[in-house]
Each structure stands twice: as C-alpha cells, then as structure tokens.
Amino acid sequence: MKCPFCQSLDNKVVDSRLTKDNTVIRRRRECLTCTRRFTTYENVEEMHPYVIKRDGRRQPYDRQKVFEGLRLACQKRPVSVTDLDEFIDAMEAHFREAGLREIPAQEIGERVVGHLKALDDVAYVRFASVYRRFKDLGEFMDELQVLLEDKQREGKAAPGDKASEG
C-alpha cells in the first residue's frame, strides 16, 4: 500500500473493519514516513476458505471470530489492535499462498496460541485455557508447565519491552 501523499510503502494499520456485507475490509492506515492517514479498501471475496471443526463439520472462515477471540484474550494487556490485525493478515496470507480451501480449526488455534505465546504470557494462558477447554485439565496443566519451563530457560525477560509505539 503506497502512501497517496509521499508514495512511501511503510505504514501501519490503525483501524480495520469489515463492511456490513463482509466483502470489503476498510482500513485506516498511517504513513510511517509523513504520518498522514489514508483509507484503503481491500476485497475479501477471494478469501473464502472453510474451517473444519474437530467433529468434522465445516463452516465458513470467519475473520471476526478469530479477531474477537484474540481481543478477549488480550484484554487489558499491552497488545494493540494493530498487532492482532497484522497477525491475522499474516495467517490469512499464509493460507492463501498455500492454496488452502479447507483449514482445520486446530491449525488456526495452534497458530493463535503460538503467536500469543510470543506476544504476551497472560493473553496466551487465557486463550489456551479457552481453546483447550474441551480437553482434560491435565493437558492444560502440561501447557502451563511448558510455559513455565520456557520462562526459566529464558531467564527473566523484561515485561512490556516492546518497540516504541507511534
């Protein structure tokens, strides 16, 4: 996406929403070079894969559902809407490039869990606890155990040590 003012290619998404009929994503972007804002409209019609649930049922992929899950997990955490949007963009791009028409729900879940794990521990545990609720508690405890062991290995990482915002 080129900035219409200075032609720079570096920008960030500051807001993103679907139009009512779910066919177009309207994005507010901010140019990182001249800081001016502009709006882009991106067609989502090409992106109509199905999600295969664990019980074998299929349902249309729903970006909003993924986004809401992430947003809930990240409530009151230092994770921006832009972070979440960019992650979903990257995930969708991956599926598109792989030419996947049907995506196991598990694959989406694992990608989200993996991303949150790298982004924010609290959001990760929240999401993982919901995502895996239909499995037994032991599995969730295993997950927590792995997380704790990872933390011990890494030593103490500074919390909230993220790139500057804006």
Ligand SMILES: [Zn+2]
């Ligand atoms: Zn610009």
